[in-house]
Amino acid sequence: MNEDQRSLLLSSSSRFPPPQGVKLSYGTAGRAGASILQSTVYRVGILAALRALKTQSVIGLMITTSHNKVSDNGVKEPFADTFANAPDPQQLVHLIAEFVENEKITLDGAKSVEILLARNTRPSEESLVEAAKHLSSSFRCLVDLIPSGTHPNDVDDKLVVDGADVVGGEKLELLKTMLTAGVPNEGVGADYVQKEKVVPCSFGSQDVGIRCASLDGDADRLVYFIVPSGSSNKIELDNGDNILSLFAIFIKEQLSILSKEKDVNGNNDYQCRLGIVQTTYANGASMDYLKQLGLEVTCTPTGVKYLHEKAAEYDIGIYFEANGHGTILFSEHYLRWLETRTTELSDVAKGLEQHKAALRILAVSELINQAVGDALSEVLLVEAILKHMGWSIQRWNEFYQDLPSRQLKASFLGHLSILWIVMDRTAVVTENAETVAVTTPGIQEAIDAVKYPRGRCFIRPSGTEDVIRVYAKASTQNAADSLANSVAELVDRFLGFGSS
Numbered sequence: 001m002n003e004d005q006r007s008l009l010l011s012s013s014s015r016f017p018p019p020q021g022v023k024l025s026y027g028t029a030g031r032a033g034a035s036i037l038q039s040t041v042y043r044v045g046i047l048a049a050l051r052a053l054k055t056q057s058v059i060g061l062m063i064t065t066s067h068n069k070v071s072d073n074g075v076k077e078p079f080a081d082t083f084a085n086a087p088d089p090q091q092l093v094h095l096i097a098e099f100v101e102n103e104k105i106t107l108d109g110a111k112s113v114e115i116l117l118a119r120n121t122r123p124s125e126e127s128l129v130e131a132a133k134h135l136s137s138s139f140r141c142l143v144d145l146i147p148s149g150t151h152p153n154d155v156d157d158k159l160v161v162d163g164a165d166v167v168g169g170e171k172l173e174l175l176k177t178m179l180t181a182g183v184p185n186e187g188v189g190a191d192y193v194q195k196e197k198v199v200p201c202s203f204g205s206q207d208v209g210i211r212c213a214s215l216d217g218d219a220d221r222l223v224y225f226i227v228p229s230g231s232s233n234k235i236e237l238d239n240g241d242n243i244l245s246l247f248a249i250f251i252k253e254q255l256s257i258l259s260k261e262k263d264v265n266g267n268n269d270y271q272c273r274l275g276i277v278q279t280t281y282a283n284g285a286s287m288d289y290l291k292q293l294g295l296e297v298t299c300t301p302t303g304v305k306y307l308h309e310k311a312a313e314y315d316i317g318i319y320f321e322a323n324g325h326g327t328i329l330f331s332e333h334y335l336r337w338l339e340t341r342t343t344e345l346s347d348v349a350k351g352l353e354q355h356k357a358a359l360r361i362l363a364v365s366e367l368i369n370q371a372v373g374d375a376l377s378e379v380l381l382v383e384a385i386l387k388h389m390g391w392s393i394q395r396w397n398e399f400y401q402d403l404p405s406r407q408l409k410a411s412f413l414g415h416l417s418i419l420w421i422v423m424d425r426t427a428v429v430t431e432n433a434e435t436v437a438v439t440t441p442g443i444q445e446a447i448d449a450v451k452y453p454r455g456r457c458f459i460r461p462s463g464t465e466d467v468i469r470v471y472a473k474a475s476t477q478n479a480a481d482s483l484a485n486s487v488a489e490l491v492d493r494f495l496g497f498g499s500s
């Protein structure tokens with residue numbers, strides 16, 4: 001890095017100082033209050049520009065609204081941690097120089113890089129994008145200063161969708177669904193509906209008995225629900241577990257039709273490996289149900305990155321978190337085999353059930369977004385399967401009976417409405433797909449000592465909020481509620497004020 005580049009970085013970074021006394025950290029998907037993220041977004045912009053230089057490709061920088069409340073925002077970038085926390089411009093420039101050297105990035109001779117900025121509809125987005133733009137123009141200056149030339153360079157057709165009042169909602173307007181204007185994720189959205197199990201704002205008596213769907217802010221989560229008649233605001237929920245079960249039944253049915261097909265020697269010529277991936281949040285009843293269907297079910301820690309990796313081990317891997325985040329993965333190998341087989345079948349047996357089943361699986365692989373959970377394509381798949389099966393949402397809901405559950409959170413000070421306090425959520429480290437807290441000493445034993453019929457409870461540090469999450473299941477709703485309450489009190493005792 002030459003002197004001009006260094007001084008440009010020093011002066012631009014001094015315009016976006018990091019917040020004092022805050023350790024910014026990357027979790028499931030690092031997030032924090034929007035008011036303290038200016039410096040982080042500026043620094044992530046530098047990182048994006050360096051990556052663009054290194055890869056010589058266009059890099060996207062997305063400022064996203066997922067399920068968090070309107071004051072929160074974040075940047076998904078695991079390597080940005082150190083950059084985000086550099087205390088002053090000198091140290092930041094030092095880190096950049098080190099990064100450039102370690103990653104063997106050629107600054108001299110590079111012409112220009114392209115960074116695409118995307119944002120959503122939170123009020124804080126524009127100022128954050130401004131910080132990122134500033135940084136892109138200063139980086140363009142940096143690159144411009146480099147001598148050029150050396151580097152190349154159910155049957156009921158009505159569906160009502162809650163779009164969380166963010167981007168998914170805007171897209172859904174194109175699909176002519178019913179939406180209202182409001183505050184992102186405030187009393188609306190898949191996370192609210194799934195966790196609180198109540199109707200989102202603006203839904204009500206007019207929606208009784210109708211199949212409803214709820215997305216989160218970046219439209220990568222989906223849950224379905226129905227408002228039963230006579231209910232004030234309670235819903236019957238079909239969460240990620242139910243969506244997973246619906247997809248699994250459909251795929252399994254197509255595979256079994258297909259497996260009736262024999263090769264010339266009378267053997268089934270390919271046995272597709274179908275795998276199901278869930279997390280510990282999955283309702284035990286759904287897991288049992290899927291196992292009873294003869295499916296292979298695995299559990300990973302929370303976070304789609306873990307589920308995705310596991311699901312990729314199968315020919316067809318279906319993964320969903322209870323919160324509605326998931327998708328279906330198809331191996332390249334299996335898809336190639338299926339395509340060839342479909343062509344062969346169409347020559348000899350067009351119109352037969354085996355041929356149709358093969359076409360259905362191929363259609364699912366094209367409809368579903370295999371890169372990431374995509375609520376819009378999943379709505380279409382749910383709708384198609386319900387129609388195919390002739391099932392109402394009530395019928396879908398009857399696959400298994402959920403064990404009652406309750407989710408609570410214990411937060412750091414600053415959330416005024418909180419009941420339970422946690423001084424440092426990182427003090428809790430978990431193992432066994434997050435079922436056991438291996439630190440703080442004594443806390444797991446204390447949790448285990450709280451007994452309720454069919455009761456099970458675990459705690460984990462959130463990756464998206466400064467909270468410890470408490471999740472409890474038990475034989476009745478009252479038991480699940482009081483188990484969760486007792487464990488939240490334990491969290492407060494071990495990790496709250498008195499603990500430090």
Ligand code: G16
Binds near residue numbers: 028216304325462465
């Ligand atoms: C993100 C991840 C999800 C995960 C969730 C957990 O959700 O993408 O896979 O389930 O975080 O959040 P926490 O760690 O706070 O419980 P999203 O949809 O907000 O990106």
